Amino acid sequence: MQFLGFLVNGISLGSVYAIIALGYTMVYGIAKMLNFAHGDVIMVGGYVISTCMTSMGMNPLLSVLVGMVACTILGITVERVAYKPLREAPSLAVLITAIGVSYLLQNAALLIFGSATKSFNSVVGVKPITLFDGALTITGEALVTIVVGVVVMIGLTLFVNRTKMGHAMLAVSEDKGAAQLMGIDVNATISLTFAIGSGLAAVAGALLCSSYPSLSPTTGAMPGIKAFVAAVFGGIGSIPGAMLGGILLGIIENLSKAYISTQLSDAIVFGVLIVVLLVKPTGLLGKKISEKV
Amino acid sequence: MKNMKVFANWKKLDKNFREKTVNYGIVLVAFLVIQILSATGSLKNSISGQLVPICTYVVMAISLNLVVGFLGELSLGHAGFMSLGAxxxxxxxxxxxxxxxxxxALIAAFLxxxxxxxxxxxxxxxxxxxLRGDYLAIVTLAFGEIIKTVLNALYLGLDSNGFHLSMKDTMSLGMEADGKVLINGAIGITxxxxxxxxxxxxxLVLITLFVVMNLVDSRAGRAIKSIRDNRIAAESIxxxxxxxxxxxxxxxxVLAGMAGVLYALNYSTLVAKKFDYNTSILVLVFVVLGGMGNIRGSIIAATVLTILPELLRSVADYRMLVYAILLIAMMIFTQSPKAIAWRAVxxxxxxARRPGKGKMKQGEEG
Structure with missing residues (x-):
């Protein structure tokens, strides 16, 4: 029964990773860049939501909405200012720029909100449920996180496969030049991808900070990196892959925390990444792309 | 007149030789200036405390430059090697x-x-x-974090029965009464x-310069640079x-490990947390701002960017913010096609304003 409890918490944490990983995977698929700053957008979302709720006394749901809008604007701005000029540049330059943006967001938050860890009021109002005569308690946060995760995945899959804009995203990720010739606005599509990814990051921030109620300028860094591990694990560029990778990684992390060592759980998570890249570099659901000279 | 002759001969010398001599010269002159200043007692305490960290960061920056600047791969786990060496x-x-x-003992410790x-x-x-590119970057980051996490949870003790190792706590080392804890988990070595x-x-800086400059200038170094410039072409030949x-x-x-020893032996305690992702990024900032593939740039950037925050204590809070903005601006300015075109214009x-000189330059290029 205890095992089941760890498993449910693992799936809940995994759903957060999955939502973050979706942002990574979509941006990677379309812009072919690793957006290092994605984790820090989560942190910005957390701060915006927290400020809305505590300082302005807003309704939790409304606060999450404001957080999403703020992160979407932030995501689009970052893409326009920092990444767009470098679209044709070597990938090393783009990667270093992304690290710079990540650092910029962290240090800006440090100056604005201070380095002290803030407590975060949960945005979830659902009561915990008890199963098997009290042997297993599932918190409302875990429940809501899992539900939101499933909804986001279904919604995003439908959006990409059924709508015109979704098809445009697929086309741009396949071949930017050809997509442009077909009359697709490549710049708008890339902006849309960053917007969706950043909006989801705000949702992930709300869920993460509700389950682990603390907030500091580096809150987003570790989950961001782990979500990237999840995206690689599931196969980068693949939306179901990000979901699967995220949930598996959450389960691995929580079980190793419970049964092996709390301190070493991070090392185990990163060990998974290294094993995956050695055994199956394309990830669980990734497609193999042969290199053209 | 005599000076002119030396200058003329200097110009005739091999370009690589000149580069190397200037690099050694900068380090030696800096050394002499600091020695004279400290002998006359005009060196501020805040600076003299930074001398060993500066040397450490110079070695770190030069060694990372070998991977980032000359090999063309981004390593984000450089602090991990520093930590292992330390x-x-x-x-x-x-x-x-x-x-x-x-x-x-000291030389052996460095080795x-x-x-x-x-x-x-x-x-x-x-x-x-x-792996390549983004994947390589993220895996080196992962290794850096693994090294930090493991060293942070490592307990090592020594008693009459030999060494004891544990990943839990000092109690589980199971030592005799005369045992001494050497590495105490998150508290580290004290x-x-x-x-x-x-x-x-x-x-150590001079050794690093010698190793890296000679490697880069050798047959192996040219092979390394060819991998950076075009991996497929290099492979095909x-x-x-x-x-x-x-x-x-x-x-x-190896060089990062030695820098780690230098850094660790400058303090009385050593903790694994010091060598985290931020340290790796800091060294990367030195390399990028100094110029990727430019050793002299690494030396200057590491020195200046370590001293500046000490001198400007009042604005130290803004240091990392400024570094971040500089990093982004530098990349856009040097790597974006538009910025490169603008610079050419x-x-x-x-x-065009200086017609004589301009024409000569153009003629040379043509």
Whole structure:
């Protein structure tokens, strides 16, 4: 029964990773860049939501909405200012720029909100449920996180496969030049991808900070990196892959925390990444792309 | 007149030789200036405390430049090698600094730090160097975090029965009463007898310069640079990619390990947390701002960016913010196609204002 409890918490944490990983995977698929700053957008979302709720006394749901809008604007701005000029540049330059943006967001938050860890009021109002005569308690946060995760995945899959804009995203990720010739606005599509990814990051921030109620300028860094591990694990560029990778990684992390060592759980998570890249570099659901000279 | 002659001969010398001589010269002149200043007592305390860290960061920046600038791969786990070197070297030093003669123990500590980091560089290099670009960056980051996490949870003790190792706590080491805890988990190694000095730091910087500049200027170095410029072309003319990548990676790891020893022996305690992702990024900032593939730039950037925050204590809070903005601006300015085109236009305009010189330059290029 205890095992089941760890498993449910693992799936809940995994759903957060999955939502973050979706942002990574979509941006990677379309812009072919690793957006290092994605984790820090989560942190910005957390701060915006927290400020809305505590300082302005807003309704939790409304606060999450404001957080999403703020992160979407932030995501689009970052893409326009920092990444767009470098679209044709070597990938090393783009990667270093992304690290710079990540650092910029962290240090800006440090100056604005201070380095002290803030407590975060949960945005979830659902009561915990008890199963098997009290042997297993599932918190409302875990429940809501899992539900939101499933909804986001279904919604995003439908959006990409059924709508015109979704098809445009697929086309741009396949071949930017050809997509442009077909009359697709490549710049708008890339902006849309960053917007969706950043909006989801705000949702992930709300869920993460509700389950682990603390907030500091580096809150987003570790989950961001782990979500990237999840995206690689599931196969980068693949939306179901990000979901699967995220949930598996959450389960691995929580079980190793419970049964092996709390301190070493991070090392185990990163060990998974290294094993995956050695055994199956394309990830669980990734497609193999042969290199053209 | 005589000066002119020396200058003329200087110009005739091989370009690489001139580059190297200037680099050594900068370090030696800096060393002499600092020695004179400290002898006359006009050196501020805040600066003299930074001398060993400056040497450490210069060595770190030059060694990372070998991987980022010359090999063209982004390593985000450089602090991990520094950490491995620091812990192994310091462990040896703590055990032997009283039994062996001090200079012997010190040299051995540096060698052990370098060798241990180099061995791990090899082990880590096997999986890492099969990858490229973003994947390589993230895996080196992962290794850096793994090293930090494991060292942070490591307990090592010594008693009459030999060494005891544990990943839990000091109690589970199961030592005899006479046992001594050497590495105490998150508290790290304590009670280190300080041994680093500015002279040792400068010697290490000179060794690093010698190794890296000669490697870069050798046949192997040209192979490494060819991998950066065009991997597929290099592979197709028969350059063993993995071998040369490994060579650059291990050299860089060994030097980082030695820098770690230098850094650790400057303080009385050593904790694994110091060598985290932020340290790796800090060194990366030095390399990028100094210029990727430019050794002199690394030296200057590491020195200036370590001293500046000390001098400008009042605005120290903004330091990392400014670094971040500089990093982004630098990349956009030097790498974006539009910025490069704009720069070319500006250069043309300046040339047009000075017709004589401009024409000559153009003629040379044509």
């Amino acid at each position: 812990f192994s070297g310091t462990l040896f030093w703590v055990l032997n600094c009283e039994t062996l003669p001090r200079p012997v 052990i730090g370098g060798v241990v980091a180099g061995i791990f560089g090899f082990i880590i290099g096997i999986p890492v160097l099969r 009670g280190i007898s300080k041994a680093s000095s500015f002279v040792i730091g400068i010697v 028969g350059i063993p990619i993995t071998k040369y990548k490994m060579m650059a990676f291990i050299t860089s790891a 500006m250069v043309e305009k300046i040339k």
